[in-house]
Amino acid sequence: MPAGKTMEQNTATEPIRCKAAVCKVAGQPLEMEEVEVAPPRAHEVRIRILCTSLCHTDVTFWRMKGFPPRHPSILGHEAAGVVESVGDHVHEVAVGDTVVPVFLAQCGDCPDCLSDRSNICSGLPARPGMPRDGTTRFSFAATGEPIHNFIGVSSFTEYTVVDVAHVVRLEPGVPPEKACLLSCGVSTGIGAAWKVAAVERGSSVAVFGLGAVGLAVAQGCRMRGAKRIIGVDMNPEKRDIGKRLGITDFINPDDIGERTVSESSRR
Template identity: 60%
Template structure:
Protein backbone atom coordinates (compact mmCIF):
# COMPACT_ATOMS: atom_id res chain seq x y z
CA UNK A 1 0.00 0.00 0.00
CA UNK A 2 1.25 3.45 -0.74
CA UNK A 3 1.99 5.92 1.99
CA UNK A 4 0.49 8.83 0.08
CA UNK A 5 -2.90 7.37 -0.78
CA UNK A 6 -5.73 6.47 1.58
CA UNK A 7 -6.15 2.78 2.18
CA UNK A 8 -9.25 1.19 0.63
CA UNK A 9 -10.02 -0.37 4.00
CA UNK A 10 -9.51 2.77 6.09
CA UNK A 11 -12.49 3.51 8.30
CA UNK A 12 -14.04 0.09 7.67
CA UNK A 13 -13.99 -3.19 9.63
CA UNK A 14 -11.54 -5.76 8.31
CA UNK A 15 -12.20 -9.49 8.28
CA UNK A 16 -9.06 -11.57 8.66
CA UNK A 17 -7.58 -14.66 10.29
CA UNK A 18 -6.38 -14.81 13.88
CA UNK A 19 -5.20 -17.44 16.37
CA UNK A 20 -7.83 -17.31 19.10
CA UNK A 21 -7.44 -18.77 22.59
CA UNK A 22 -10.89 -19.78 23.80
CA UNK A 23 -9.94 -21.12 27.24
CA UNK A 24 -6.84 -21.12 29.40
CA UNK A 25 -4.39 -23.83 28.39
CA UNK A 26 -6.36 -24.96 25.33
CA UNK A 27 -4.87 -25.04 21.79
CA UNK A 28 -5.26 -21.85 19.77
CA UNK A 29 -7.83 -21.96 16.97
CA UNK A 30 -7.38 -20.20 13.64
CA UNK A 31 -10.63 -18.29 13.16
CA UNK A 32 -12.04 -15.52 11.02
CA UNK A 33 -12.43 -12.37 13.09
CA UNK A 34 -13.48 -8.78 12.56
CA UNK A 35 -11.08 -5.97 13.40
CA UNK A 36 -12.68 -2.56 13.95
CA UNK A 37 -11.21 0.59 12.40
CA UNK A 38 -9.04 2.71 14.68
CA UNK A 39 -10.72 5.49 16.65
CA UNK A 40 -9.00 8.63 17.97
CA UNK A 41 -5.39 8.09 19.06
CA UNK A 42 -5.34 4.60 17.56
CA UNK A 43 -3.45 2.80 14.80
CA UNK A 44 -4.48 -0.30 12.85
CA UNK A 45 -1.52 -2.44 11.85
CA UNK A 46 -1.12 -5.24 9.34
CA UNK A 47 1.08 -7.73 11.16
CA UNK A 48 3.98 -8.88 8.96
CA UNK A 49 5.91 -10.88 11.51
CA UNK A 50 5.27 -11.97 15.09
CA UNK A 51 7.26 -14.04 17.55
CA UNK A 52 6.45 -16.05 20.65
CA UNK A 53 7.49 -14.80 24.08
CA UNK A 54 7.30 -16.89 27.24
CA UNK A 55 4.95 -14.24 28.65
CA UNK A 56 2.44 -15.30 25.98
CA UNK A 57 2.59 -18.82 27.40
CA UNK A 58 2.02 -17.38 30.88
CA UNK A 59 -1.09 -15.51 29.75
CA UNK A 60 -2.25 -18.60 27.84
CA UNK A 61 -2.18 -20.64 31.07
CA UNK A 62 -3.66 -17.91 33.27
CA UNK A 63 -7.12 -19.08 34.36
CA UNK A 64 -7.81 -16.52 37.09
CA UNK A 65 -6.94 -12.97 38.09
CA UNK A 66 -7.48 -9.45 36.71
CA UNK A 67 -5.50 -10.06 33.50
CA UNK A 68 -7.11 -13.42 32.73
CA UNK A 69 -9.77 -12.95 30.07
CA UNK A 70 -11.08 -15.34 27.40
CA UNK A 71 -11.58 -15.67 24.52
CA UNK A 72 -8.53 -13.61 23.68
CA UNK A 73 -5.84 -12.99 21.06
CA UNK A 74 -2.34 -13.45 22.41
CA UNK A 75 0.99 -12.11 21.16
CA UNK A 76 2.95 -8.94 21.91
CA UNK A 77 6.21 -9.22 19.92
CA UNK A 78 5.64 -8.12 16.33
CA UNK A 79 6.41 -5.85 13.41
CA UNK A 80 4.03 -4.62 10.76
CA UNK A 81 2.87 -1.86 8.45
CA UNK A 82 0.34 0.84 9.32
CA UNK A 83 -2.91 0.17 7.46
CA UNK A 84 -4.76 3.25 8.75
CA UNK A 85 -4.82 5.69 11.64
CA UNK A 86 -7.52 7.42 13.65
CA UNK A 87 -7.88 11.08 14.45
CA UNK A 88 -5.16 12.88 16.41
CA UNK A 89 -2.45 10.47 15.27
CA UNK A 90 0.58 12.37 13.98
CA UNK A 91 3.44 10.06 14.94
CA UNK A 92 2.83 7.51 12.16
CA UNK A 93 0.92 7.31 8.89
CA UNK A 94 -0.34 4.70 6.46
CA UNK A 95 2.52 2.65 5.03
CA UNK A 96 4.96 3.20 7.89
CA UNK A 97 6.82 0.18 9.25
CA UNK A 98 6.20 -0.02 13.00
CA UNK A 99 6.56 -2.27 15.99
CA UNK A 100 3.78 -2.42 18.61
CA UNK A 101 5.06 -2.48 22.19
CA UNK A 102 3.26 -3.44 25.40
CA UNK A 103 5.04 -0.80 27.49
CA UNK A 104 3.36 2.45 26.50
CA UNK A 105 5.00 5.87 26.43
CA UNK A 106 2.70 8.87 26.22
CA UNK A 107 5.63 11.30 26.37
CA UNK A 108 3.55 13.68 28.46
CA UNK A 109 3.22 12.40 32.01
CA UNK A 110 5.79 12.92 34.74
CA UNK A 111 7.03 9.34 34.56
CA UNK A 112 7.49 9.24 30.77
CA UNK A 113 9.48 12.47 30.96
CA UNK A 114 11.65 11.15 33.79
CA UNK A 115 15.16 10.18 32.56
CA UNK A 116 15.34 7.38 35.15
CA UNK A 117 12.40 5.37 33.80
CA UNK A 118 9.25 5.38 31.74
CA UNK A 119 6.44 3.71 33.68
CA UNK A 120 3.65 5.66 31.99
CA UNK A 121 1.09 6.78 34.55
CA UNK A 122 -1.35 8.44 32.16
CA UNK A 123 -3.47 5.32 31.67
CA UNK A 124 -4.51 2.71 34.25
CA UNK A 125 -2.72 -0.63 34.02
CA UNK A 126 -5.88 -2.66 34.59
CA UNK A 127 -6.83 -2.29 30.92
CA UNK A 128 -4.26 -4.75 29.57
CA UNK A 129 -7.09 -6.96 28.28
CA UNK A 130 -8.40 -4.13 26.09
CA UNK A 131 -7.53 -0.70 24.74
CA UNK A 132 -5.57 1.37 27.29
CA UNK A 133 -7.86 4.41 27.38
CA UNK A 134 -11.17 2.69 28.14
CA UNK A 135 -10.63 -1.07 28.23
CA UNK A 136 -12.81 -1.73 25.15
CA UNK A 137 -12.00 -4.28 22.46
CA UNK A 138 -11.43 -3.88 18.72
CA UNK A 139 -11.95 -7.59 17.99
CA UNK A 140 -15.06 -9.69 17.36
CA UNK A 141 -15.42 -13.29 16.26
CA UNK A 142 -17.71 -14.38 13.41
CA UNK A 143 -20.63 -14.53 15.84
CA UNK A 144 -20.10 -10.98 17.02
CA UNK A 145 -18.66 -12.04 20.39
CA UNK A 146 -15.97 -9.80 21.88
CA UNK A 147 -12.40 -11.06 21.85
CA UNK A 148 -10.06 -9.71 24.51
CA UNK A 149 -6.66 -8.13 23.87
CA UNK A 150 -3.34 -9.12 25.43
CA UNK A 151 -0.97 -6.45 26.74
CA UNK A 152 -2.64 -3.86 24.49
CA UNK A 153 -1.00 -5.48 21.43
CA UNK A 154 -2.48 -8.88 20.37
CA UNK A 155 -0.20 -9.77 17.47
CA UNK A 156 -1.40 -13.32 16.71
CA UNK A 157 -3.71 -11.90 14.05
CA UNK A 158 -3.34 -10.54 10.53
CA UNK A 159 -4.53 -7.11 11.72
CA UNK A 160 -4.56 -5.49 15.12
CA UNK A 161 -5.43 -2.09 16.61
CA UNK A 162 -3.18 -0.44 19.17
CA UNK A 163 -3.04 2.91 20.91
CA UNK A 164 -0.53 5.34 19.40
CA UNK A 165 1.35 5.29 22.72
CA UNK A 166 2.11 1.62 22.02
CA UNK A 167 3.64 2.17 18.57
CA UNK A 168 7.20 2.92 17.50
CA UNK A 169 8.11 3.80 13.93
CA UNK A 170 10.95 1.75 12.46
CA UNK A 171 13.50 2.33 9.74
CA UNK A 172 11.94 0.59 6.71
CA UNK A 173 15.30 -0.99 5.86
CA UNK A 174 15.43 -2.88 9.16
CA UNK A 175 14.76 -6.64 8.66
CA UNK A 176 11.15 -7.32 9.62
CA UNK A 177 11.79 -10.73 11.19
CA UNK A 178 14.38 -9.21 13.51
CA UNK A 179 12.37 -6.07 14.20
CA UNK A 180 9.66 -8.10 15.94
CA UNK A 181 12.15 -9.10 18.64
CA UNK A 182 12.66 -5.45 19.57
CA UNK A 183 9.14 -5.34 20.99
CA UNK A 184 10.10 -7.20 24.15
CA UNK A 185 13.02 -9.63 24.44
CA UNK A 186 15.83 -7.61 22.91
CA UNK A 187 14.82 -4.33 24.52
CA UNK A 188 14.52 -6.03 27.92
CA UNK A 189 17.99 -7.59 27.81
CA UNK A 190 19.79 -4.75 26.09
CA UNK A 191 18.05 -2.16 28.25
CA UNK A 192 18.88 -4.05 31.45
CA UNK A 193 22.57 -4.09 30.56
CA UNK A 194 22.84 -0.63 29.03
CA UNK A 195 20.39 1.47 31.00
CA UNK A 196 19.44 -0.21 34.26
CA UNK A 197 22.80 -1.76 35.23
CA UNK A 198 24.78 0.89 33.31
CA UNK A 199 27.69 -1.54 32.87
CA UNK A 200 31.10 0.12 32.92
CA UNK A 201 33.95 -0.61 30.54
CA UNK A 202 36.19 -3.41 31.82
CA UNK A 203 33.48 -4.95 34.03
CA UNK A 204 32.85 -8.66 34.53
CA UNK A 205 29.34 -9.90 33.75
CA UNK A 206 27.52 -13.21 34.26
CA UNK A 207 24.28 -14.04 32.44
CA UNK A 208 22.09 -16.92 33.64
CA UNK A 209 20.06 -18.22 30.68
CA UNK A 210 20.97 -17.56 27.06
CA UNK A 211 17.58 -17.23 25.43
CA UNK A 212 16.54 -14.11 23.54
CA UNK A 213 16.72 -11.92 26.66
CA UNK A 214 20.01 -13.40 27.85
CA UNK A 215 21.68 -13.01 24.46
CA UNK A 216 20.49 -9.41 24.36
CA UNK A 217 22.20 -8.87 27.72
CA UNK A 218 25.37 -10.38 26.22
CA UNK A 219 25.16 -7.94 23.32
CA UNK A 220 24.52 -5.03 25.68
CA UNK A 221 27.48 -5.98 27.87
CA UNK A 222 29.74 -6.18 24.83
CA UNK A 223 28.59 -2.78 23.57
CA UNK A 224 29.33 -1.33 27.01
CA UNK A 225 32.87 -2.68 26.90
CA UNK A 226 32.67 -5.48 29.48
CA UNK A 227 35.99 -7.36 29.73
CA UNK A 228 34.58 -10.76 30.68
CA UNK A 229 31.09 -11.92 29.73
CA UNK A 230 30.15 -15.31 31.20
CA UNK A 231 27.12 -17.21 29.95
CA UNK A 232 25.42 -19.89 32.06
CA UNK A 233 23.13 -22.37 30.31
CA UNK A 234 22.31 -26.07 30.27
CA UNK A 235 22.38 -26.20 26.47
CA UNK A 236 25.94 -26.58 25.10
CA UNK A 237 24.76 -25.37 21.70
CA UNK A 238 24.44 -21.89 23.20
CA UNK A 239 28.23 -21.56 23.30
CA UNK A 240 28.73 -20.73 19.64
CA UNK A 241 25.72 -18.46 19.25
CA UNK A 242 26.70 -16.75 22.50
CA UNK A 243 30.18 -16.04 21.12
CA UNK A 244 28.61 -14.31 18.11
CA UNK A 245 26.90 -11.90 20.50
CA UNK A 246 30.02 -11.28 22.59
CA UNK A 247 30.28 -14.15 25.08
CA UNK A 248 33.84 -14.74 26.34
CA UNK A 249 33.22 -17.71 28.67
CA UNK A 250 30.58 -20.41 29.11
CA UNK A 251 29.47 -22.52 32.07
CA UNK A 252 27.23 -25.58 31.88
CA UNK A 253 26.09 -26.29 35.48
CA UNK A 254 25.67 -30.01 34.69
CA UNK A 255 29.38 -30.39 33.99
CA UNK A 256 30.71 -28.48 37.00
CA UNK A 257 31.21 -31.52 39.21
CA UNK A 258 31.05 -30.74 42.93
CA UNK A 259 31.50 -26.99 42.48
CA UNK A 260 28.53 -24.70 42.27
CA UNK A 261 28.13 -22.22 39.44
CA UNK A 262 28.69 -19.34 41.83
CA UNK A 263 31.97 -20.85 43.02
CA UNK A 264 33.23 -21.16 39.46
CA UNK A 265 32.19 -17.60 38.63
CA UNK A 266 33.98 -16.30 41.72
CA UNK A 267 37.13 -18.13 40.67
CA UNK A 268 36.91 -16.75 37.13
CA UNK A 269 36.31 -13.17 38.30
CA UNK A 270 38.52 -12.98 41.39
CA UNK A 271 35.71 -12.81 43.91
CA UNK A 272 32.49 -12.47 41.93
CA UNK A 273 31.06 -10.80 38.85
CA UNK A 274 30.46 -7.08 38.87
CA UNK A 275 27.04 -7.66 37.30
CA UNK A 276 24.84 -10.77 37.23
CA UNK A 277 21.65 -11.11 35.18
CA UNK A 278 19.01 -13.78 35.80
CA UNK A 279 17.13 -14.29 32.51
CA UNK A 280 15.02 -17.38 33.20
CA UNK A 281 12.74 -16.51 36.11
CA UNK A 282 13.63 -19.24 38.61
CA UNK A 283 14.00 -18.48 42.31
CA UNK A 284 16.98 -20.83 42.57
CA UNK A 285 18.76 -18.98 39.78
CA UNK A 286 18.02 -15.62 41.36
CA UNK A 287 19.78 -16.85 44.49
CA UNK A 288 22.67 -18.18 42.41
CA UNK A 289 22.99 -14.87 40.58
CA UNK A 290 23.02 -13.01 43.89
CA UNK A 291 25.64 -15.36 45.32
CA UNK A 292 27.79 -14.97 42.18
CA UNK A 293 27.97 -11.19 42.56
CA UNK A 294 31.03 -9.49 43.98
CA UNK A 295 30.56 -8.53 47.62
CA UNK A 296 30.11 -4.84 48.26
CA UNK A 297 29.99 -3.66 44.67
CA UNK A 298 28.36 -6.51 42.75
CA UNK A 299 24.88 -6.13 41.25
CA UNK A 300 22.32 -8.64 40.06
CA UNK A 301 19.26 -8.03 37.88
CA UNK A 302 16.21 -10.21 37.35
CA UNK A 303 15.49 -9.84 33.64
CA UNK A 304 12.51 -12.18 33.71
CA UNK A 305 10.27 -9.46 35.12
CA UNK A 306 9.06 -6.93 32.55
CA UNK A 307 11.85 -4.43 32.54
CA UNK A 308 10.14 -1.06 32.84
CA UNK A 309 13.24 0.89 31.84
CA UNK A 310 14.44 -1.37 29.06
CA UNK A 311 12.20 -0.13 26.26
CA UNK A 312 13.20 3.46 27.02
CA UNK A 313 16.74 2.56 25.90
CA UNK A 314 15.66 1.34 22.47
CA UNK A 315 13.04 4.00 21.89
CA UNK A 316 15.21 6.94 22.77
Protein backbone atom coordinates in the same frame (compact mmCIF):
# COMPACT_ATOMS: atom_id res chain seq x y z
CA MET B 1 -23.05 -7.51 2.00
CA PRO B 2 -21.36 -8.44 5.32
CA ALA B 3 -20.68 -5.67 7.79
CA GLY B 4 -16.91 -6.12 7.54
CA LYS B 5 -14.87 -5.80 4.38
CA THR B 6 -12.38 -8.43 3.22
CA MET B 7 -8.71 -7.55 3.28
CA GLU B 8 -8.85 -6.72 -0.44
CA GLN B 9 -11.85 -4.40 0.03
CA ASN B 10 -11.01 -2.58 3.22
CA THR B 11 -10.82 1.15 3.64
CA ALA B 12 -9.28 3.08 6.49
CA THR B 13 -12.66 3.85 8.10
CA GLU B 14 -14.23 0.38 7.89
CA PRO B 15 -13.73 -2.96 9.67
CA ILE B 16 -11.37 -5.56 8.25
CA ARG B 17 -12.12 -9.27 8.24
CA CYS B 18 -9.07 -11.48 8.62
CA LYS B 19 -7.74 -14.59 10.33
CA ALA B 20 -6.58 -14.73 13.95
CA ALA B 21 -5.47 -17.41 16.39
CA VAL B 22 -7.98 -17.12 19.23
CA CYS B 23 -7.52 -18.44 22.76
CA LYS B 24 -10.97 -19.58 23.87
CA VAL B 25 -10.11 -21.68 26.92
CA ALA B 26 -7.04 -21.40 29.13
CA GLY B 27 -4.48 -24.06 28.27
CA GLN B 28 -6.37 -25.31 25.22
CA PRO B 29 -5.05 -25.07 21.62
CA LEU B 30 -5.62 -21.76 19.86
CA GLU B 31 -8.25 -21.85 17.14
CA MET B 32 -7.99 -20.10 13.78
CA GLU B 33 -11.05 -17.91 13.36
CA GLU B 34 -12.31 -15.23 11.02
CA VAL B 35 -12.41 -12.06 13.06
CA GLU B 36 -13.44 -8.49 12.48
CA VAL B 37 -10.97 -5.75 13.34
CA ALA B 38 -12.60 -2.35 13.85
CA PRO B 39 -11.04 0.81 12.42
CA PRO B 40 -8.75 2.79 14.69
CA ARG B 41 -10.28 5.43 16.95
CA ALA B 42 -8.56 8.63 18.04
CA HIS B 43 -4.90 8.07 19.03
CA GLU B 44 -4.96 4.56 17.55
CA VAL B 45 -3.18 2.77 14.71
CA ARG B 46 -4.31 -0.28 12.75
CA ILE B 47 -1.39 -2.48 11.77
CA ARG B 48 -0.99 -5.28 9.23
CA ILE B 49 1.16 -7.84 11.03
CA LEU B 50 4.13 -9.05 8.99
CA CYS B 51 5.75 -11.26 11.58
CA THR B 52 5.09 -12.23 15.19
CA SER B 53 7.08 -14.35 17.60
CA LEU B 54 6.17 -16.40 20.65
CA CYS B 55 7.31 -15.11 24.04
CA HIS B 56 7.13 -17.25 27.18
CA THR B 57 4.86 -14.56 28.62
CA ASP B 58 2.29 -15.55 25.99
CA VAL B 59 2.55 -19.17 27.17
CA THR B 60 2.22 -18.11 30.81
CA PHE B 61 -0.95 -16.12 30.21
CA TRP B 62 -2.32 -18.82 27.88
CA ARG B 63 -2.22 -21.24 30.81
CA MET B 64 -3.84 -18.89 33.34
CA LYS B 65 -7.39 -19.29 34.53
CA GLY B 66 -9.41 -16.53 36.15
CA PHE B 67 -6.73 -13.90 35.54
CA PRO B 68 -6.14 -11.72 32.44
CA PRO B 69 -6.21 -12.44 29.61
CA ARG B 70 -9.95 -12.95 29.69
CA HIS B 71 -11.38 -15.35 27.15
CA PRO B 72 -11.80 -15.40 24.27
CA SER B 73 -8.68 -13.37 23.58
CA ILE B 74 -5.98 -12.84 20.97
CA LEU B 75 -2.54 -13.30 22.49
CA GLY B 76 0.85 -12.20 21.17
CA HIS B 77 2.92 -9.11 21.87
CA GLU B 78 6.19 -9.43 19.90
CA ALA B 79 5.55 -8.31 16.34
CA ALA B 80 6.47 -6.15 13.40
CA GLY B 81 4.06 -4.74 10.87
CA VAL B 82 3.00 -1.95 8.54
CA VAL B 83 0.59 0.85 9.42
CA GLU B 84 -2.61 0.29 7.44
CA SER B 85 -4.62 3.24 8.81
CA VAL B 86 -4.53 5.78 11.63
CA GLY B 87 -7.16 7.47 13.76
CA ASP B 88 -7.51 11.14 14.58
CA HIS B 89 -4.70 12.92 16.43
CA VAL B 90 -2.03 10.44 15.28
CA HIS B 91 1.06 12.31 14.08
CA GLU B 92 3.88 10.02 15.19
CA VAL B 93 3.42 7.47 12.37
CA ALA B 94 1.77 7.44 8.95
CA VAL B 95 0.20 4.88 6.64
CA GLY B 96 2.92 2.66 5.19
CA ASP B 97 5.37 3.04 8.07
CA THR B 98 7.05 -0.08 9.41
CA VAL B 99 6.46 -0.32 13.14
CA VAL B 100 6.77 -2.56 16.17
CA PRO B 101 3.99 -2.54 18.79
CA VAL B 102 5.13 -2.64 22.42
CA PHE B 103 3.14 -3.58 25.51
CA LEU B 104 4.41 -0.70 27.66
CA ALA B 105 2.96 2.70 26.80
CA GLN B 106 5.04 5.83 26.29
CA CYS B 107 2.71 8.82 26.43
CA GLY B 108 5.69 11.19 26.56
CA ASP B 109 4.03 13.65 28.93
CA CYS B 110 3.66 12.03 32.36
CA PRO B 111 6.37 12.35 35.05
CA ASP B 112 7.45 8.74 34.54
CA CYS B 113 7.87 9.06 30.78
CA LEU B 114 9.87 12.27 31.30
CA SER B 115 12.11 10.62 33.91
CA ASP B 116 15.30 8.66 33.21
CA ARG B 117 14.52 6.41 36.16
CA SER B 118 11.26 4.82 35.01
CA ASN B 119 9.70 3.29 31.92
CA ILE B 120 6.28 2.54 33.47
CA CYS B 121 3.95 5.15 31.97
CA SER B 122 1.54 6.55 34.54
CA GLY B 123 -0.38 8.51 31.92
CA LEU B 124 -1.61 5.32 30.27
CA PRO B 125 -1.25 2.58 32.89
CA ALA B 126 -1.77 -1.05 31.93
CA ARG B 127 -5.43 -2.09 31.92
CA PRO B 128 -7.61 -4.68 30.17
CA GLY B 129 -8.56 -3.62 26.66
CA MET B 130 -7.43 -0.50 24.85
CA PRO B 131 -5.56 1.83 27.22
CA ARG B 132 -7.78 4.91 26.84
CA ASP B 133 -11.24 3.36 27.15
CA GLY B 134 -10.84 -0.32 28.11
CA THR B 135 -12.75 -1.58 25.05
CA THR B 136 -11.66 -4.01 22.35
CA ARG B 137 -11.38 -3.67 18.57
CA PHE B 138 -11.83 -7.41 17.91
CA SER B 139 -14.95 -9.51 17.42
CA PHE B 140 -15.90 -12.81 15.80
CA ALA B 141 -16.94 -12.13 12.21
CA ALA B 142 -19.78 -14.67 12.34
CA THR B 143 -21.44 -13.64 15.60
CA GLY B 144 -20.13 -10.21 16.56
CA GLU B 145 -19.07 -11.55 20.00
CA PRO B 146 -16.22 -9.42 21.39
CA ILE B 147 -12.71 -10.84 21.62
CA HIS B 148 -10.47 -9.47 24.35
CA ASN B 149 -7.27 -7.55 23.70
CA PHE B 150 -3.98 -8.76 25.20
CA ILE B 151 -1.65 -6.26 26.95
CA GLY B 152 -2.28 -3.59 24.38
CA VAL B 153 -0.94 -5.52 21.36
CA SER B 154 -2.65 -8.82 20.34
CA SER B 155 -0.34 -9.84 17.51
CA PHE B 156 -1.56 -13.39 16.73
CA THR B 157 -3.74 -11.94 14.00
CA GLU B 158 -3.32 -10.58 10.50
CA TYR B 159 -4.42 -7.11 11.63
CA THR B 160 -4.46 -5.46 15.03
CA VAL B 161 -5.26 -2.05 16.51
CA VAL B 162 -2.77 -0.48 18.91
CA ASP B 163 -2.70 2.84 20.72
CA VAL B 164 -0.08 5.14 19.22
CA ALA B 165 1.62 5.29 22.63
CA HIS B 166 2.38 1.58 22.13
CA VAL B 167 3.96 1.95 18.68
CA VAL B 168 7.58 2.55 17.64
CA ARG B 169 8.46 3.43 14.06
CA LEU B 170 11.34 1.59 12.38
CA GLU B 171 13.55 2.58 9.51
CA PRO B 172 12.59 0.80 6.26
CA GLY B 173 14.47 -2.36 5.44
CA VAL B 174 14.69 -3.92 8.91
CA PRO B 175 13.83 -7.63 8.43
CA PRO B 176 10.46 -8.23 10.12
CA GLU B 177 11.52 -11.62 11.49
CA LYS B 178 14.23 -9.81 13.46
CA ALA B 179 12.31 -6.61 14.14
CA CYS B 180 9.55 -8.48 15.96
CA LEU B 181 12.03 -9.42 18.70
CA LEU B 182 12.75 -5.76 19.44
CA SER B 183 9.40 -5.11 21.09
CA CYS B 184 10.03 -7.36 24.11
CA GLY B 185 12.93 -9.80 24.37
CA VAL B 186 15.70 -7.67 22.88
CA SER B 187 14.63 -4.40 24.47
CA THR B 188 14.23 -6.12 27.86
CA GLY B 189 17.72 -7.61 27.77
CA ILE B 190 19.58 -4.63 26.36
CA GLY B 191 17.65 -2.30 28.64
CA ALA B 192 18.64 -4.38 31.68
CA ALA B 193 22.32 -4.00 30.85
CA TRP B 194 22.15 -0.42 29.61
CA LYS B 195 19.77 1.26 32.04
CA VAL B 196 19.17 -0.97 35.07
CA ALA B 197 22.63 -2.46 35.67
CA ALA B 198 24.40 0.43 33.88
CA VAL B 199 27.29 -1.91 33.05
CA GLU B 200 30.60 -0.05 33.15
CA ARG B 201 33.26 -0.12 30.44
CA GLY B 202 35.96 -2.67 31.18
CA SER B 203 33.87 -4.53 33.75
CA SER B 204 33.24 -8.28 34.07
CA VAL B 205 29.68 -9.57 34.11
CA ALA B 206 27.89 -12.92 34.29
CA VAL B 207 24.66 -13.66 32.43
CA PHE B 208 22.65 -16.57 33.84
CA GLY B 209 20.47 -18.17 31.16
CA LEU B 210 21.10 -17.58 27.46
CA GLY B 211 17.57 -17.44 26.13
CA ALA B 212 16.35 -14.52 24.04
CA VAL B 213 16.53 -12.07 26.96
CA GLY B 214 19.86 -13.38 28.26
CA LEU B 215 21.48 -13.15 24.83
CA ALA B 216 20.18 -9.60 24.54
CA VAL B 217 21.72 -8.84 27.95
CA ALA B 218 25.05 -10.07 26.56
CA GLN B 219 24.66 -7.76 23.58
CA GLY B 220 23.85 -4.86 25.89
CA CYS B 221 26.93 -5.58 27.99
CA ARG B 222 29.08 -5.63 24.87
CA MET B 223 27.57 -2.33 23.74
CA ARG B 224 28.39 -0.86 27.17
CA GLY B 225 32.01 -1.93 26.78
CA ALA B 226 32.22 -4.85 29.22
CA LYS B 227 35.57 -6.61 28.95
CA ARG B 228 34.49 -10.05 30.09
CA ILE B 229 30.97 -11.45 29.62
CA ILE B 230 30.46 -14.90 31.12
CA GLY B 231 27.44 -16.77 29.80
CA VAL B 232 25.99 -19.48 32.08
CA ASP B 233 23.59 -22.05 30.63
CA MET B 234 22.94 -25.79 30.93
CA ASN B 235 22.35 -26.13 27.18
CA PRO B 236 25.74 -26.71 25.47
CA GLU B 237 24.31 -25.46 22.17
CA LYS B 238 24.14 -21.97 23.67
CA ARG B 239 27.94 -21.73 23.63
CA ASP B 240 28.29 -20.94 19.92
CA ILE B 241 25.32 -18.59 19.62
CA GLY B 242 26.42 -16.89 22.84
CA LYS B 243 29.88 -16.31 21.41
CA ARG B 244 28.37 -14.75 18.29
CA LEU B 245 26.19 -12.44 20.36
CA GLY B 246 28.71 -11.14 22.85
CA ILE B 247 29.82 -13.60 25.54
CA THR B 248 33.56 -14.09 25.95
CA ASP B 249 33.34 -17.19 28.18
CA PHE B 250 30.80 -19.98 28.58
CA ILE B 251 29.95 -22.12 31.61
CA ASN B 252 27.70 -25.16 31.70
CA PRO B 253 27.01 -25.80 35.44
CA ASP B 254 26.74 -29.53 34.75
CA ASP B 255 30.37 -29.57 33.61
CA ILE B 256 31.98 -27.63 36.45
CA GLY B 257 32.46 -30.41 38.98
CA GLU B 258 35.10 -29.33 41.52
CA ARG B 259 36.62 -26.67 39.28
CA THR B 260 36.19 -23.00 40.06
CA VAL B 261 34.16 -20.69 37.87
CA SER B 262 37.34 -18.98 36.71
CA GLU B 263 38.86 -22.29 35.59
CA SER B 264 35.64 -23.46 33.93
CA SER B 265 34.88 -20.30 31.96
CA ARG B 266 38.13 -20.57 30.05
CA ARG B 267 37.41 -24.05 28.74
